[in-house]
Amino acid sequence: CINDSRIDVNDIDSIGITNQRETVVVWDKETLEAIYPAIVWQSRQSEGICNDLINSGYTDMIHEKTGLFINPYFSASKIKWILDNYDKDHALRNSNRLLCGTIDTYLLYRLTKGVSFKTDYTNASRTMLFNINTLTWDNELLDLFGINLNMLPEVMDSSSLFGHFEYDGIYIPITAMIGDQQSSLFGHIAFNKGSTKVTYGTGCFMLMNTKDEKIFSKNGLLTTIAYKIGDEVCYALEGSVFVAGSAVQWLRDGLKLISNSAQSEEAATLVSDTMGVYFVPAFVGMGTPYWDNESRGAIFGLSRGTTKEHLIRATLEGIAYEALDVLEVMEKEAKVRIPEISVDGGAAINNFLIQFESDITLRRLVRPRELETTALGACYLAGLYTKFFSSIKEIEKLHEVDKLFMPTMEKEKRDYLVEGWKIAVNATRMFKR
Numbered sequence: 001c002i003n004d005s006r007i008d009v010n011d012i013d014s015i016g017i018t019n020q021r022e023t024v025v026v027w028d029k030e031t032l033e034a035i036y037p038a039i040v041w042q043s044r045q046s047e048g049i050c051n052d053l054i055n056s057g058y059t060d061m062i063h064e065k066t067g068l069f070i071n072p073y074f075s076a077s078k079i080k081w082i083l084d085n086y087d088k089d090h091a092l093r094n095s096n097r098l099l100c101g102t103i104d105t106y107l108l109y110r111l112t113k114g115v116s117f118k119t120d121y122t123n124a125s126r127t128m129l130f131n132i133n134t135l136t137w138d139n140e141l142l143d144l145f146g147i148n149l150n151m152l153p154e155v156m157d158s159s160s161l162f163g164h165f166e167y168d169g170i171y172i173p174i175t176a177m178i179g180d181q182q183s184s185l186f187g188h189i190a191f192n193k194g195s196t197k198v199t200y201g202t203g204c205f206m207l208m209n210t211k212d213e214k215i216f217s218k219n220g221l222l223t224t225i226a227y228k229i230g231d232e233v234c235y236a237l238e239g240s241v242f243v244a245g246s247a248v249q250w251l252r253d254g255l256k257l258i259s260n261s262a263q264s265e266e267a268a269t270l271v272s273d274t275m276g277v278y279f280v281p282a283f284v285g286m287g288t289p290y291w292d293n294e295s296r297g298a299i300f301g302l303s304r305g306t307t308k309e310h311l312i313r314a315t316l317e318g319i320a321y322e323a324l325d326v327l328e329v330m331e332k333e334a335k336v337r338i339p340e341i342s343v344d345g346g347a348a349i350n351n352f353l354i355q356f357e358s359d360i361t362l363r364r365l366v367r368p369r370e371l372e373t374t375a376l377g378a379c380y381l382a383g384l385y386t387k388f389f390s391s392i393k394e395i396e397k398l399h400e401v402d403k404l405f406m407p408t409m410e411k412e413k414r415d416y417l418v419e420g421w422k423i424a425v426n427a428t429r430m431f432k433r
Contacts, residue, residue: 002167009170013388015111016176016378017162018183019103020202021126024075026082026100026151028092032114036086038103039078042202042242042284046077047293053077058144065131065138067216067223069291073240075102076128080145098151102127104177105153108162111174116163119153121233122179125225130155132214132225135233158182158227159381176381180374181205182226185236186381187373188342189399191392196330196338198323198357199374200347203287204244206326208237208334219329220289229384237334239288239326243297244319245347247281251315257308265350268313276301278424279314281322289329290429298428316350320357321421327361340364344373359409360418369400 002009022041027034039045050070053062059070068074079100083093092098099109105119124130124137129147131138137152156162158178164171178186181199185207188197193213198206209226214235216223226236248264251257258264278300286292299314331338343365347353358365370376383389407414 009167009172012172014173014175014382014386015165016178016382017104017107017174018178018180018374018378019107019123021102021123021179021181022073022075022078023103024078024082024100024127025103025106026079026086026098027106027109028097029099029114030097032110034106035092035098036082038106039082041073042246043078044072044284044293046072046081049077049080050293053144062128062141063216065133065141066128067125067132067214068128069220069222070128071291071293073242073287074126074128076141076145076147079147083146093148093151096150099153100147100151101153102179104179108174108177111165112163113166116174117153118156118162118177120156120158120160120177120179121225121228122158122182123177124155126179132223132235157229159229159385161385173386174382175385176378178227178378178381181207181238182224182236183377183381184344184374185209185226185377187370187375187377188344188368189396190342191396194334194336194338195342196340197342197344197373198326200244200319200343200345200350200353202244202246204241204319204323204326206239206323206330206341208330208338210235210237210334215333217329217333219333220287220291221326221329221333222288227381229381237330239330241322241326242285242287243281243283244322245345246283247279247315247319248347250281250283251312257312261346262349264312264316265352267309268316268352271307271309271313274301274314274317275303275305275310276420277306277310277314278420279311279318280424280428281315281318282428286425286429288326290425292429294432295429296431298424298431300424300427316353317356317417319347320353320360321418323357324360324418324421325425327363338363340366342366342368344368344371346371354405355408358405358407360414362407362411362414364407365405367402367405369402371402
């Protein structure tokens, strides 16, 4: 990155790191090498571990401590799976050679050549090992998953001095680490209580800033740490949809219906509707508000008249419907009406998707000029620590809007379409093999 930018390394103020959160690595601190490939957040290979915990009655205890629901999505069961399969005799664990962490921690460890072993509160809060009430690693949870405390990193504020990266004799401070969705929230300047954003990336993630209030959901939302700076701990409610942009990638790479993701918008507008087709993209189960590990993707309403354009349009609509499911439960849990939603992520450039989202949510959607709000959030946090940005108020003045989307669909049509989606979801969840 430094080489490609062609700027003087002395001009670099600081480095901020943001990462896909629950993905984990277990590595040998003597060699700095992973003992097994990183297990990504979408992987379901630790589903058996999670089902055993659910059947043993740990759901409520874990939710009360972590704000999370037992699911292979989160890091703890992934770490246990690696340890159970690649350190069965506990030799490496007992010799204190093993370390584990989310990708931010592993990157930091490598960038600092093993000097800094740290993470931030947002990433820690997604491991299912961190108590968001006490703001510490939880010994009961560590025992439950068979993970030693000395394997886990020190937890820091999201805007902190995490270490230094040496390049040609110059030491560049690393002054921010934050999980991608929380970083996106920060990048949207969503600092007020009730401020909400949705990211259309590989998955679809909606976060609402709840400031200092921890709202523990009864309907499938996650309670998570949005950021911690100094004495301020800011929380968020989150709805997580596992498949969004990756469904469009499936159209491209799996079905070969399009040659690039941008073509999905053009294809969707070539037909006036989906001709009754619904696509529920539950490739790896369903997240908020269902948390159904066993459901898989399904397509309903096919006829001889169905074309690839109908299927492409149904895919984009399916992504929007998933976000609607999250919005409905988020407003119910927070007891507020969200009038406006900020959007970002790779799929947010798709005008058809965002307009359809506005239509079915009956909300104003705001697309910022800079769509890479995840990187932007890490940038802001890094610069705040070094005083590159003098204050939050200075950052707020930098925010620019690209386009506003307002609902235009007739309510009767909207209600009819949403009813069909609910039927499709129920049918998807009924099919289990």
